[in-house]
Amino acid sequence: MSKENYQNYKKHFINFYQRSRRLPSYAEMLSIFNFQSKNAVAKVVAKFVDEGLVGKDETGRLIAGPDMFGVRLLGTVQAGLPTTAEQEVGEALSLDEYLIEKKDKTYLLEVTGDSMIEAGINEGDLVIVEQGRAPKVGDIVIAEVDHEWTMKFLEKENGRMILKPANKNYPIIRPQGEMNIGGVVKGVARKY
Amino acid sequence: MSKENYQNYKKHFINFYQRSRRLPSYAEMLSIFNFQSKNAVAKVVAKFVDEGLVGKDETGRLIAGPDMFGVRLLGTVQAGLPTTAEQEVGEALSLDEYLIEKKDKTYLLEVTGDSMIEAGINEGDLVIVEQGRAPKVGDIVIAEVDHEWTMKFLEKENGRMILKPANKNYPIIRPQGEMNIGGVVKGVARKY
DNA sequence: TTGACAGGTGAACGAATGTACACTATAATG
DNA sequence: CATTATAGTGTACATTCGTTCACCTGTCAA
Structure with a gap:
């Protein structure tokens, strides 16, 4: 042939x-x-x-x-x-295989706002979020504070967990009550 | 059941x-x-x-x-x-379907260096590159200058094409001879 | 000129495919 | 209690599956 x-x-x-x-x-x-x-x-x-x-x-x-x-x-x-x-x-x-480890515990979120822009996460990006994983210090997490969900770095300050944006113009969040973690950001996908 | x-x-x-x-x-x-x-x-x-x-x-x-x-x-x-x-x-x-349009003309490159960090492209990211597409001003392109390949913004200055990094610490490249475009960056994938 | 080979046709075949029908046992419902 | 779904078994069947073998034909090298 x-x-x-x-x-x-x-x-x-x-x-x-x-x-x-x-x-x-x-x-x-x-x-x-x-x-x-x-x-x-x-x-x-x-x-x-x-x-x-x-x-x-x-x-x-x-x-x-x-x-x-x-x-x-x-x-x-x-x-x-x-x-x-x-x-x-x-x-x-395969990008699917590369970015997604545990398919059944993973979901996507579209990013609005620029609070993580210094970490290379821009508005409009998709973040790959994995649920049910114990978040570690330094992870980017999806967290609920005061009935509102945000994406921030999880850091430790004086033995307490705080949420730190990657943008100087936004304040550090020091949650009072309990903080709900919706998942850990495992990856980012952006399309131009 | x-x-x-x-x-x-x-x-x-x-x-x-x-x-x-x-x-x-x-x-x-x-x-x-x-x-x-x-x-x-x-x-x-x-x-x-x-x-x-x-x-x-x-x-x-x-x-x-x-x-x-x-x-x-x-x-x-x-x-x-x-x-x-x-x-x-x-x-x-599917992230594959989301990020990749023309499969047979697309390839991946791993990013080294931080010259595009202000555009949200970090070291270690994968960029999705599409070949054979006419690059437009403002696109991020993979270009060959002086036998070396780099990734930069394609801009126009006084009627000439220039390559502009997204990092103040790097210089703008004004190619003398001909510039070879290896592809246009269509997306970014990052894994944490 | 002859032989080898690549690229293709055509027919046959056993195994595996998905579907259908009749039936049974268990669980849920009134 | 009687009834009715629900969840599954067992069997049968036409269709389609991928494989195999014999054969044809043009091309190209020896």
């Missing part, structure tokens, strides 16, 4: 996965690759497996490989980029 | 998806749910579909619903959080 054709198969294959979030069956590949014989499909799939695009689990079933759901991590900004030629370096990384 | 059991099925089901990145077959659910009859599985699956946990495509095949691969977006930090009771609000969001 010609190289261009193969890249085309690959493209259609990945497209299918993006749309349907599952791998196509052989019969489905038959039509998206425009083949007449399932055997032709089988040969293409074998190449996919060789290339690592897809894997096989213990039962022989196809599973998506890292390239199907992730993006390649190419290097560091100042260490230099690879050449503009075909980049086969770098491992594929 | 009791409520706790159902939640358990759901948990095992999602677990399977996380591990294998595909939905289990009925036979597989049979063993992970500890059933003897596939029909019992069918009934649980029907509930999954009702709940929207999974969907069915046009061929009747199961596909993962938003909850399977995303995380719930609950609200804004200062607007208040929902009560600690069962949170059925908020749509599920």
Whole structure:
């Protein structure tokens, strides 16, 4: 099979996965690759497996490989980029997997206000919050004080927990009664 | 089926998806749910579909619903959080889908240095870079100047393009020869 | 010119798929 | 108590699955 054709198969294959979030069956590949014989499909799939695009689990079933759901991590900004030629370096990384550890205890919040701007958290960012984790000093926490929820650094002052913004223009909060911690900020995602 | 059991099925089901990145077959659910009859599985699956946990495509095949691969977006930090009771609000969001538009033209870079710290991009962050997009003034770009790659704001000065860091301690770069743009920064991801 | 090979067709096959129907036992309800 | 869902078993079945084998055809190198 010609190289261009193969890249085309690959493209259609990945497209299918993006749309349907599952791998196509052989019969489905038959039509998206425009083949007449399932055997032709089988040969293409074998190449996919060789290339690592897809894997096989213990039962022989196809599973998506890292390239199907992730993006390649190419290097560091100042260490230099690879050449503009075909980049086969770098491992594929899913941002979901990177940022979220305990999926069922994690939720997202959109940030309003600029009280954490010096910590690199801007208005409009999404913060990844994990519940049910004991917050440590230095963590960024989602806390309820006086029936209002805010995001601040958790610090200790004279043996008491205080909430410290990352913006000089905002005051440190020294909670009087009890403080309710809604979760610990584990990550930040921003889109331009 | 009791409520706790159902939640358990759901948990095992999602677990399977996380591990294998595909939905289990009925036979597989049979063993992970500890059933003897596939029909019992069918009934649980029907509930999954009702709940929207999974969907069915046009061929009747199961596909993962938003909850399977995303995380719930609950609200804004200062607007208040929902009560600690069962949170059925908020749509599920996949960070991959949120941050990455054109998958095949996107790659990740790890940030070293603090030249963009005032733009909320810290050392160790991952930036999501999209290639092949015409950079506009005000964009954060990955640029090659004097055989070295850096990340800076793209600005215009007297009709010429310049690179401006977001850190007062770094100088503005006024490229002499030609400047090579490796991509436009479309997003940032940070893990604590 | 011949042989090897890549790329594909076509048919056949056992295993696995999801669905359906009849039935049972337990729990909830009036 | 009788009744009615609920949750599950067991069996059967047509369909689809992925694999395999034999075969065809054009290309390219020896």
